[in-house]
Amino acid sequence: MSTFSSIPIRTDHKDLIQDIAFDFYGKRVATASLDQSVRIWNINENNEWVFKEELRINPGLQKVAWAHPEFGSLLAVAFDRIVWIYEETCFSNGRNGWIKRIAIHDSRLAITDLKFAPKYLGLQLVICTQSGEVRIYECNDIINSNVWNKVHPDLKSNMSSCSSCSWSTCFNLPILLALGSDETNPTSDKLVIFEHNENTRQYTRIEKPQICLDSIRSLAFAPSVGKLYHTLAIASKSLLICTIKSMPKEPHRYQFTTTNLDSDASVWRVCWNTVGSILASAGDDRKVKLWKSNFSGWSCFAEITGESCSLLADQNINLSCMLNLYKDQNQQQQHQKNQIQFKTQTSIHTKQK
Amino acid sequence: MAYFDNQEYNSKTFSYGVSFPINSFTLNKDGNRIILAGRSEWELLNIDEDKFTSKSNLNSNLFNMRITDVEWSRLDETLVASCGSNGGLQKLIVSPTDLRIEFRDSHIFHERTINKIHFHPNERSLLFSGGQDGNIKLIDFRSNPLSSASPIVFHQHPDDKVTDLQINPSPSLSNQLVSGSESGYVYFWDTRMANKYEKRYGPFRGIVHIDWHPEEKNWLAVARVDRQISVLDTSTDKLNTIYSITNSESLANIKWRPNRKMQIGACMSGANHYHLYVWDLNRPYVPYASFDSIINKAENFMWRNSPNCIIASTRAQNNRALIYNTYISEAQKPAEYSTLVTVEMDKMGSIAFAVGVENEKKLDSHEIERASLNSDINNDKFLIAQSNLYFNYNEPLARSDWFYYAATNYRFNSGTFEELCDYNSQVALSFDKDFKNWMILKTLYKENDKYDLKEENSSKSTSSLSNSKQVQSYKLLSNENCSTIQIPFSQVTAIGDTSSSDGSEDGTSSSSDIEFDDSPILERNGNPIMANLESNPNSFKLSKESNEKLNTYRQNENIFITKSNNVNTLSQLDNHDEQNFINNSHMTKIEDEEEYSFIHYDNIDNLCDFFKSNHDTENFAYHENEQHYQNNQYLQNNFKSQSDLASSIVQSTKQIDPKDNKHVLNNNNNISGDVETQRLLEDLNNCFENQLGLDDGLKINFDESFCQLLHSYIDDQNDLVTPIFMYLVRSLKKMDKNLIEANYLDEWFVQYIELLAKFELWNQRIEIIKAYRTDVIQNLTQNTLLYTSMCGKCKITIKQDSSICRECKTNVFLCSYCHLPVKRLYAWCHACYHGGHLNHMIKWFKTNTNCPTGCGCTCSPNYNQLEQINDLFPSQNFYNFDSNGAKMVIGVLLSKTLESKLKQKDTKSIDDLLINNSEHLFELAGKKKSQNHQIRKLQKNFILPIDDEKNHV
Structure with missing residues (x-):
């Protein structure tokens, strides 16, 4: 177990950051804060994050999601009961900017999560709300991103509050949509999974055992990277990892295997790395834990903490400064590592002489 | 006025429906009776433990007006004033069970609608009224009859309609009257000097409401048309905005929360949304409490003599409206739903995470102030918080370096089976894999x-x-300068x-x-x-x-x-x-x-x-x-x-x-x-x-x-990389086609191609797509990569691997500058579809704006942009990696929409270029549709064939 700490970056956000989203290429990052703004950062040639644009929105819970670049530069921002679709365009003065395309608002209560569907389904967006409504919107004409239609009747999640959603990533299996609930009622179903039928374009709820009893804060399907089964990370009081294997011949058609990871603290967020080998979880203890699977199961191999000191405004740490610092550190470490290797090899050499 | 926190209302929210839209309502001093003012009627209700009970109903039809405001005197339990759109005032007398109008006729005080009436807090008989005509009048309300009262008139400005007015509740400043106007000015008056306002500030953008802070004598909250609540410090000559809260909808009403120095209730309504929030000035972005889940479409509200109880009225639907009595304990606290920590990883495994940090310093002072204000302090904590955003790069195990390294260095062609095995093992070895x-x-x-x-x-x-062979592979390595x-x-x-x-x-x-x-x-x-x-x-x-x-x-x-x-x-x-x-x-x-x-x-x-x-x-x-x-x-x-x-x-x-x-x-x-x-x-x-x-x-x-x-x-x-390459290398040898189930293979390759796109390894991506040609992959990739071309003369589509028209046997991709076939980058105009060698186009458009063919089209591409494209694809045979010698002719768009993309230089290859701009491409074609219907036909037929050299040799 190793512990890393990181230096904060000055974001100028005046309240809690609710969501961070990298775009498909990892060249942009959007941070959504309670201070009614979404900030978009671009990475420059020196791997520094440069503030690009601030989108002023309204108060409310906020989530951001980037669409797949095949559909253009689209950013969906959810705040309170409205989803704004932003698109990057080129203005007449030659500059780039983000403009609001359309507001989707027909939800009764605040939106808790939104995710773009896998690109195989087209440009689709799922929105789930505090009232338990789950709706899927689709933009049929990607040239005209102003028109979004509801594609299905509401999914019957039977949840009184839906907190999180996630799409499965396998290409060759029916797409699954997992929904998590943050209800406190212990008897209600906290995790609901829908299966998408490619032919009828309908979603059917799949039968599954009671996997999680505590309220779920976040869900994330692992990137499939070639696996023909699904792996779902569930952030709840503890961290759960659930493998969902498709068993077409079995009566329930899916086989669930759940692993409970000892995370010490209640988990708020989970996310996977690109190749699905590392799981990162952020918990109540304000640490980011990194989990890795090996033969003895999942284990936490690193913890990342922010500095405990508060008052970000006093620390005028420049983004670029910080990055340079990291680069230096990295280089030094790399250099040392190389030297050690070099030494060991030469030592063999000399010994044998 | 003393409010007590311990005045507990244990019962739950309750409501009462009336059959008229509630324009205004007023509470008596004790907060146990309420008068609702509808369009032309008043209703007196008692507020009981768990319900409203109607006591009396009164109609005002004979006055021929719409009631705009109603106010209960704080000093006289029996006295209620009401005003209407005709500029007249009514005096209502309330008995414990009954409501009656003192005079059958009302006296017209204002030429136009009275927007607001306000009893003087200390003088029993005095009533202020502010009207659309820009005047504020101080009326002796007890004079009998009302018409005999001769009001003191405060002339604001004839065009500056009074929207709200209020006397400073602080005993020491009880002569200070403040009024807000529609044009955005805040007027300060001395009630003893009616002839001219003391001070005037502004203009802000339209004042909707004003409210003096109950304890802080110099704090004035102003609700503005531009959805802002500003808290002004009136102690200085220059009004300082000390706090500001931006709301999502236009404000209908604001009221300070009693006994909470920093909290203010706000009611707002917009086209679709109605909110009733309680804000905390320390955290101006998140409402402290939200009543949205309890009250649907709240339009007006009032604190019921307690910091914990709210009376709110809703917007009328079909002439029916509701009045609610609700408690802050039942309201939602949006901050509790906020995420304290969030984490995300990018494609390379850098970890970005944000951690909420409570600002303890501010908390302390806040708490102390509150404590000094009230001995019986409540327990609800509402802390200002910020997030620190971290980017962590140096977590080696989380990084996807290996993917990138392997994808760029593994090989599956350009060598024999054994060579490739050796080479790839070296690649793996060099990464400690x-x-x-x-x-x-x-x-x-x-x-x-x-x-x-x-x-x-x-x-x-x-x-x-x-x-x-190993030595050879080493040679390869050193030659490649890896x-x-x-x-x-x-x-x-x-x-x-x-x-x-x-x-x-x-x-x-x-x-x-x-x-x-x-x-x-x-x-x-x-x-x-x-x-x-x-x-x-x-x-x-x-x-x-x-x-x-x-x-x-x-x-x-x-x-x-x-x-x-x-x-x-x-x-x-x-x-x-x-x-x-x-x-x-x-x-x-x-x-x-x-x-x-x-x-x-x-x-x-x-x-x-x-x-x-x-x-x-x-x-x-x-x-x-x-x-x-x-x-x-x-x-x-x-x-x-x-x-x-x-x-x-x-x-x-x-x-x-x-x-x-x-x-x-x-x-x-x-x-x-x-x-x-x-x-x-x-x-x-x-x-x-x-x-x-x-x-x-x-x-x-x-x-x-x-x-x-x-x-x-x-x-x-x-x-994923190793098995993909092992499979491809293995397939060089004789191999059973069904060695690995097709659905697995498809899954692997689809995911791998997607990952390559993510890592922007476009050349590798094309190589893999070429090496693994199945329907699935073709369907997924082709429509974004390839555009079929069309002969301009014969109007027939050209096969992908050729550039010769079947009918007329001529090359479609002729450079309009040198009239020779184009084999590499083909740059063409969106409007006339003429084009040619990129370098020739650059040469031509350096001095010209018209199409080189003389078709009359003003192509006028951005010259710098062309040069940038040339910079982006400088290498000869950019896509020439195939041993068969086939090349790819690349179309480069001459549209202005590309300019910005190129400036950003985030388009590293033509593939990316096309993927990112396919919509612009179609967009342009769509716009030109009306001018030239030919273009519509060509819409999908942009040119990007795989050019076979055999056709030209």
């Missing part, structure tokens, strides 16, 4: 077909062949050793082909690189050191066998081909295994000493005997099936992999590492022991285990 499987793959399938006919000598010759590739010297030795140790008695002779440099590791730019092994290609001799080293390794191998097998003496040698082969693969693995664990030893000196001492006592012959013994053993106990052996290989390699990491992690602990190695070796040996005593099978088919190996990469190691 598991390279053994490549060697096994090579061994298993190398010369597989002719194996039975081979003699011992021929196997020797193949080994030397492979050696020379500066990051790193091959420790000892490993090179091991590989040379491996290929030479296949049952031959003379290790020296077979490995003497390689000349080892004494100092093969160079340091350049902090990256170790492999020295040029071919630096002395003509002097083939084995240096002493490497010979010694070779022996050391053999020694090591001996130790392993002795320990685990208790070998006693030598047996006779029978070099059957198959045994030889098995031995070969076995050795390969052992050697590699040994090597692998060896590199990670920290305390390498000890190990060396150990080896050396062994080396001194042992002799070379013993080692040979060992080998003979081994061979014999395998001869005696033939394998039942070869797949068992192979699966054991796979198994053992699988076992090794997770432990590799342990080695890295435990490398400080050399003792445990030692034990680990021993255990590993034993495991490995056991695998082979299990094979002993099994029956023979001469047909070698490793396909099943090969499959298993690929699956194990995917499932256990999350490594």
